[in-house]
Amino acid sequence: MVTMANFLRVVKTLLALPRKRVNGAASLLTGWWMVRLLWRFRVLVAATLVVLVAYSTWGWVGLVLLAVVPPLASLTWRAVHPQSHGWLMNRLLARHRLRHVYRARWDAVMVACNLHRPLPGGDYGTPQLVTVSLAPVGDVLHVRLLDGQAPADFIRQADELAHAFGVPDVRIAPSGPGRVELVLVERDVLAEPVTLTDVPPVTDLRRVRFAIGEDGRWRTRDYANIAAEVGGGVPGSGKTAGETSMACGLIQNAAVQYVVIDGKGGEDWSWISGRAAAYCAEDEDLEAVLAIVEQVHGLMRHRLKTQKGERGEANFWNLPLDAHHPVVFVVVDEVQTFTDTKGMDNDTKQLAFQITARLSALVKKGRSAGIITRLLTQKPTSDALPTAIRDNASVRTAWRVITDDAAEAILGPVVRRSDITPVDIPEEMRGVAVVANAAGRLERVRFPYVDEHTAERIATRVADLRRELTEFGAPGVKDDSEGGSSEGASGEASEVRA
Ligand SMILES: Nc1ncnc2c1ncn2[C@@H]1O[C@H](COP(=O)(O)OP(=O)(O)OP(=O)(O)O)[C@@H](O)[C@H]1O
Numbered sequence: 001m002v003t004m005a006n007f008l009r010v011v012k013t014l015l016a017l018p019r020k021r022v023n024g025a026a027s028l029l030t031g032w033w034m035v036r037l038l039w040r041f042r043v044l045v046a047a048t049l050v051v052l053v054a055y056s057t058w059g060w061v062g063l064v065l066l067a068v069v070p071p072l073a074s075l076t077w078r079a080v081h082p083q084s085h086g087w088l089m090n091r092l093l094a095r096h097r098l099r100h101v102y103r104a105r106w107d108a109v110m111v112a113c114n115l116h117r118p119l120p121g122g123d124y125g126t127p128q129l130v131t132v133s134l135a136p137v138g139d140v141l142h143v144r145l146l147d148g149q150a151p152a153d154f155i156r157q158a159d160e161l162a163h164a165f166g167v168p169d170v171r172i173a174p175s176g177p178g179r180v181e182l183v184l185v186e187r188d189v190l191a192e193p194v195t196l197t198d199v200p201p202v203t204d205l206r207r208v209r210f211a212i213g214e215d216g217r218w219r220t221r222d223y224a225n226i227a228a229e230v231g232g233g234v235p236g237s238g239k240t241a242g243e244t245s246m247a248c249g250l251i252q253n254a255a256v257q258y259v260v261i262d263g264k265g266g267e268d269w270s271w272i273s274g275r276a277a278a279y280c281a282e283d284e285d286l287e288a289v290l291a292i293v294e295q296v297h298g299l300m301r302h303r304l305k306t307q308k309g310e311r312g313e314a315n316f317w318n319l320p321l322d323a324h325h326p327v328v329f330v331v332v333d334e335v336q337t338f339t340d341t342k343g344m345d346n347d348t349k350q351l352a353f354q355i356t357a358r359l360s361a362l363v364k365k366g367r368s369a370g371i372i373t374r375l376l377t378q379k380p381t382s383d384a385l386p387t388a389i390r391d392n393a394s395v396r397t398a399w400r401v402i403t404d405d406a407a408e409a410i411l412g413p414v415v416r417r418s419d420i421t422p423v424d425i426p427e428e429m430r431g432v433a434v435v436a437n438a439a440g441r442l443e444r445v446r447f448p449y450v451d452e453h454t455a456e457r458i459a460t461r462v463a464d465l466r467r468e469l470t471e472f473g474a475p476g477v478k479d480d481s482e483g484g485s486s487e488g489a490s491g492e493a494s495e496v497r498a
Pocket residue numbers: 193194233234235236237238239240241242264378430431432446447448449
C-alpha cells in the first residue's frame with residue numbers, strides 16, 4: 001500500500017513539473033507533451049473514457065443509464081442521509097471554488113492588495129491559499145501567512161480585499177500561529193430570526209449552545225466554574241427570549257435545577273413554573289423574593305461547608321454531575337426591581353439591601369457550589385446593578401443599548417476599543433446581541449427564538465425532573481414571613497436537613 005502511494009506521489013510530482021524543465025526535443029521524442037496534455041485535461045479525458053466504455057458495452061442503454069443513474073443515486077442519498085450528502089457536496093463545491101475561482105486570482109489579488117513580499121531573486125512571494133470551506137455567511141479562505149506577516153496586515157487591507165473579491169465585507173480571524181481565515185461575507189446570517197420548534201437537551205454543561213455567530217455556526221459556552229452572568233439591553237431587545245431559549249435546553253437535563261425570579265411581575269416566565277425548583281413573579285412582595293434568594297444562599301453555604309467531607313472535593317465542578325447534586329441556575333429577570341432602591345420606602349429598602357447582599361454573595365461564592373446566577377436588566381448602570389455584582393460576572397451579554405455608557409456597563413471597557421458594539425444593533429433585529437468570545441474578543445450573535453408555547457410544552461414534558469431545593473440541603477422557605485431575619489436563615493443553612 002505504502003509503495004503504491006509513494007509511486008503515485010512520484011508520478012503526480014513529475015506531471016506537475018513546470019513545463020520548462022522538460023521541453024523541446026526531449027519532450028517531443030519521449031511523448032512527454034502528450035502525457036502532460038492528457039493530465040491537464042484529466043477530468044475531461046476520464047469522462048470521455050467512461051462514456052466510451054458505457055457505449056461500447058451497453059450501447060445507447062449505457063448512455064441513458066449514465067445520464068440517469070448518478071443523479072438518481074445522489075437524490076436517494078440526500079433523502080436517506082442528508083448530513084453526509086451535504087458534507088460531500090460542500091467539499092466538492094469548496095474544492096471547485098478553491099481551484100477555479102480563488103487560486104486562479106490569488107496571486108494577483110495579493111499583489112494588488114499589497115500583501116506580497118519581495119524575494120531575493122527579484123521575484124515575490126504571496127501568502128499561501130491552503131483551502132476553502134463554505135459557511136452559511138459565505139466562503140472562508142484558509143491562508144498561511146508569509147514569515148514576517150501577522151493577521152493585522154490583512155485586517156488593514158480588509159476593504160481592499162472585499163472590493164477585489166467582489167463581496168460586501170471581508171472578516172479576518174486568526175486561526176492559529178501563522179494562519180488566518182478570510183471570511184468573504186456575502187450575506188448577514190444574523191439578519192433573519194432563527195425560530196426553533198423544539199430544543200435539543202443539553203447533555204454537556206461544558207458545551208452549552210446559546211446563539212449563532214456571524215459565520216452561521218453555533219456558539220457554545222462552558223458553564224463549569226462560572227459563578228454569574230449579566231445581560232442587559234433596552235426593553236424588547238430580546239433578553240428574556242434569549243434566556244428562555246437557553247433554559248429550554250438546560251431544563252431537559254436531570255442534573256439541572258432552575259430558580260426563576262421575574263422582577264417584571266408578569267407572565268414572561270410562567271412557562272417554566274412546572275419545572276422550576278422555585279418560581280416567583282413578585283415585583284412588589286420583596287419578602288417572597290428574599291425568601292427564595294435566602295434558600296439558594298442556604299444551599300450554597302450547605303454545599304460549601306459539607307461538599308468536601310461528604311463528597312470528597314471542595315469544588316463542585318470536580319465532582320460528577322448527577323440529579324442528586326444538580327447545578328442550580330438562578331435567573332433574576334429585571335433585577336433592577338430589587339436592587340435599585342430609588343423611590344422605595346424604608347422597609348422595602350431594607351429588603352432590597354438584603355436581596356442585593358445575598359445575590360452579591362451568590363455571585364462571589366456560588367461557583368464552587370455549582371450555583372450559577374444570571375441577572376438580566378434593562379438598566380445596566382451601577383445603581384441598578386452594583387459593581388460588586390457586575391464585576392464578578394464573567395459572562396456578559398449586551399442586547400441593543402442606546403448609549404456607549406450602557407454598553408460599557410455591561411461589557412466593560414473593552415467595548416470602547418472594539419469596532420463591534422451593541423449600540424449599532426438595529427431595533428428590528430431583536431435577539432441580536434454582542435458577547436465576548438472565548439478569546440475575549442467581542443462578536444455579534446443571534447439568539448434563537450423559542451415561543452412561550454413551545455417552551456411550555458418542553459417544560460411540561462420534563463416536569464418530573466423538578467426537585468425542591470430542600471432535597472439537596474437548602475433550608476425550607478418560611479411562609480410566615482416575620483420581617484426577614486436573613487442572618488438567622490443563612491446562619492442555620494448548614495444544619496438543615498439534607
Ligand atoms: N431571538 C429573537 N428572535 C426573534 N425575535 C425575538 C428574539 N428575541 C426577542 N424577539 C422578539 O422581541 C420580543 C421582545 O423580546 P423579549 O421579551 O425577550 O424582550 P426583553 O429584552 O426581555 O424586554 P423587556 O425588558 O421589556 O422584558 C419578543 O416577544 C419577540 O417577539
